[in-house]
Amino acid sequence: MATFQPKIEYDNAVATYNAVKIYGKIGSESAVTALNGVSLEVPLGQFLAVMGPSGSGKSTLLHCMAGLDNLTSGNVVIGSTNLNGLSDRQLTRLRRNSIGFMFQSFNLLPTLTAEQNIRLPSDLAGSSVDEKWFTTLIDLLGIRDRLKHRPSELSGGQQQRVAAARALLSKPTVVFADEPTGNLDSKAGALLLGFLRSSVHEHGQTIVMVTHDPNAASFADKAVLLADGQIIHSIESPTQKSVLEALETLGT
């Protein structure tokens, strides 16, 4: 396998270089290699889908790229920041300023209204909100009349759109989305994916989305396929068909 030299690539929103993640004591029998040398550059303004079967390491890759988990070796660079050796405080600052998150189970705070949930990250950071962007977002997402509602009063699709607004409000360098359509019906899923794609194409947002749904991947600019902790396939402008074919070769 080729060895990549870590380099600062300002054009990339996020990049990993020879990322290795081993769970358990290295060399012991219980050690599990989740990532086995993943190098991946996500240029600014790209919508990347990370695909792969269960246990392929796609979730681990997302966690490590987002600085939620440490690599065993290798590098992750977000913007111009190498995550290696960052303190908890520095990582927190990075999450505030440069990263947005979307989760399969929405993860809205049940006690806050939709609007409070959207503004939560900037409240936590104590930073001001770009009100124009806020308005644009809620209109694009069609949740203007839902702002005063609590999550329990919203449908799954609405909840996930609130979560999308929350992730995008601070215009982070990169948004990490973990199976964002996993709990949504196909119509709500399509609505959300359409929004995510337009945020990339029209507003220059970068998104890294983990999914196992070929249809979801078809909204992305690029799809990478993981198996056994390695990237084994990369598809530009994926379609449902090309993704399925690639997955099938995997299965056999």
Next chain:
Amino acid sequence: MLTTILSSIRAHAGRLFASALAISLGVAFAVGTLVFTDTLKVAMIQSFAQGDQGIDVAVLPPQTTSPNQPGPGGGDGRSRIIHYLAPGILTQVQGISGVKSASGQLIGAAVILDKSGHPYGGRGTSFGVGVPSDPSFKWIKVLSGTRPTTASQVDLDSNTAATLNLNIGDTISVVGKSGLPQKFQVVGIVSVGLTQAFNGSSIIGFTPREAASVTGQAGFREIDVIAAPGVNQTTLSNRIASILGPNAVVETGATKTFNDENAVIKRANAIGNALLTFAVIAILVASIVIANTFRVLVTQRSRELALLRCLGATRNQVFKAIISESFATGVVASGIGIALGVLVAIGLHGIFGAFRGGGIPSAPIQITVRTLIIGSLVGVVTTVAASILPARSATRVSPLQALRHHSDTSFGGALTVKRLATSVALIAIGVLIIVTNLGANASLPLIAVGGALAFAGLLVFAPLVVRPVMTVLGIPARIFGTTGKLATLNTIRNPSRTASTSAALTIGLALISLFSVISSSLNASIDSTIAKNFPFDFVVTTALRGTTVPSSIATSASKTNLFKYVNEVRSGQAVVNGKNQDVSGVTPVLLSQSQLTITSGSLANFGASGTAVISSSLAHSLHVKVGETIAISGGLSTATALPPPSTTTVVAISNNLAFLSNLVIPVIDFAPRFPGVGDDELFLTAKPSVTLVQARAQLQKEIDPYPLVTSQDIGTFESNLSNKIGQILALFTALLALALLISFIGIANTLTLSVVERTRELGLLRSLGLTRPYVATMLALEGMLLAVMGAVLGIAIGVAASWGIVLVLNAQGVTVFSVPISLLIVDVVVAALAGILASLIPARRAAKTPPVVALATEV
């Protein structure tokens, strides 16, 4: 950020309710104590003010030395040295120029008989006083009727009159020094200003002359002086002082009022401090409950906290969020606690009134700003402090947990070197502090600190014993089959939580069992002391402190020829080598029968006039040895002319004179020094030829004319002493009740939280066919196991600690270590039942869990 916290509190209000209640109760106790103490102060000051009202100069007996300091091994705590002014001083004062009038407070022992002829009020709560004829002396105020003007007339204090349903015109029987009842007619109802002696006592007011005759008390506690018009208080006070010299202490009315108030405040504070100890215990228990609640809440909300961390919250923000939440809880809880505190104050008034028998003075409830501030501070600071550790662990929640679908459920309780070392270190330091602070100048706060440290050490260790203890305790639970097994396993799955939930109860029960064992040991020691030292058949005593068994009874009992021994014990105060000292006068043979431990000398030499046995502590303080002499002078019980000093030879020294004074002289030497003083106790042994029934009947005949005198078989005497200790134990338990209640709230709380946490699991059990009653039974068993574990650990700690204390007290006469096993078993059973009771609400909730939630993805 504030919105996040506040909305989170609103959402968790229910979960926080129980822990807030725990803090509220703790605060309520503290506030109640303060309110009670303040109210008591005001009531007592008001009462004192009545006594001091309008007095320009007060003449008091001289205080030759600091009064009543029971030393180790000797002081029996029974005697309070009371000084009197000789009657001649009143005449002297009345003759001083500038004195308009002067009146002596004559206060002695006398008791009223109720309609069935029994002395009213019991031991030590009744006085006969001389009512001054001049109403300017306001320590006695006539509420209705008149002052007694003839020997056969008396006034009664309003409480006694009301309790006995007596009115003006009624005839009453009063027993004084003679021991024989005398008839008097009630002519007035009075209120009596409080003095140290009058706290809740019943008061019979005679003419001053009759008071002296009935009570046998000639001297005065105090002489009140009203100045002639135009005479300055200070001038008069100085004049009187210069004339009376060292025979009296003279104070201006203002000084007297000031001193009385200080004395009152001191006494009220002493009561308050004792109560505050229990409030501190309650708050300590509450803080454990709070810490536990927050720890559980943090665990339950770890996903939410992880999300906040994902969204850019710093550790500091998470910490602040938890602390703010506990702050808000503390504020609300303190508010409720302060309100409840007023109720507690009323309750304390009732408890103390009941305990003292005669009631305590009352005044409008006093709520001061200080109380409010202390109450809120205590509540808020405790809550916040208790949540610091849980808040710190909240900051360690990894943001990654937000993305995982099941939270990590690895819990503490592993045997680590660190845990063991911490535990051992804490216990060692705690025990060291306790041991170094025991002894003569024991510092109670430091001992408490040591106890708290040692207890903290045990708490650190406790999770390690959860598994073995629960495995054993779970055996009886198996009769409930699978339900019992599940319940046992549920208590083991999170040992730290189980340990800290039980810990709250452990504190209470450790203290209760500590006290139970010590009082039981005390009883057993008294029994063995009496059995060993007083091998007699009967004890004759009197029902009223300050009165004695007329010496004629001993004389006539001896003459019946039915008794082998008639041993007298008298007591009084004399001056020995210049210091006030309690003296016992005894029939010499009593000592040789009593098997006292003699450290030097011999009892064989005791009995002749001029011999004495003293305690080793007195020998130490007087620097005397066997064969050396001491000078006994004075006799403070009466103010009549005192016999000249006599030289007495110490013939033996004992390190344990049981309940005799530190100085014991033969009754033949005692009688002339304390003329007219009867016996405190008479110990009689029947002759072998006489049956006990015969002897008892004869003795009863001898004492029959004297209503205050009672005869008991030695066994009854013992059990009466035990009853007193039992009463103190009851009071102690009552004061700990709140701490116990709080710990059961803690159990209910933990169960409720765990039910919330286990909703899915409960749904699963339900869908697998566990019926509602079984779910409820499971929870009840969990509650019971938690309570029993807390109780068992508490009792283990309490018994161990009391064993140490009994060892230390061995020198003080607590020679027997006795564990009241049946009482402790009752404690465990009660704890088990209370544990089941605590499980009722969570069990209802658990039983209501529908099976379908097992399938829900989101909890």
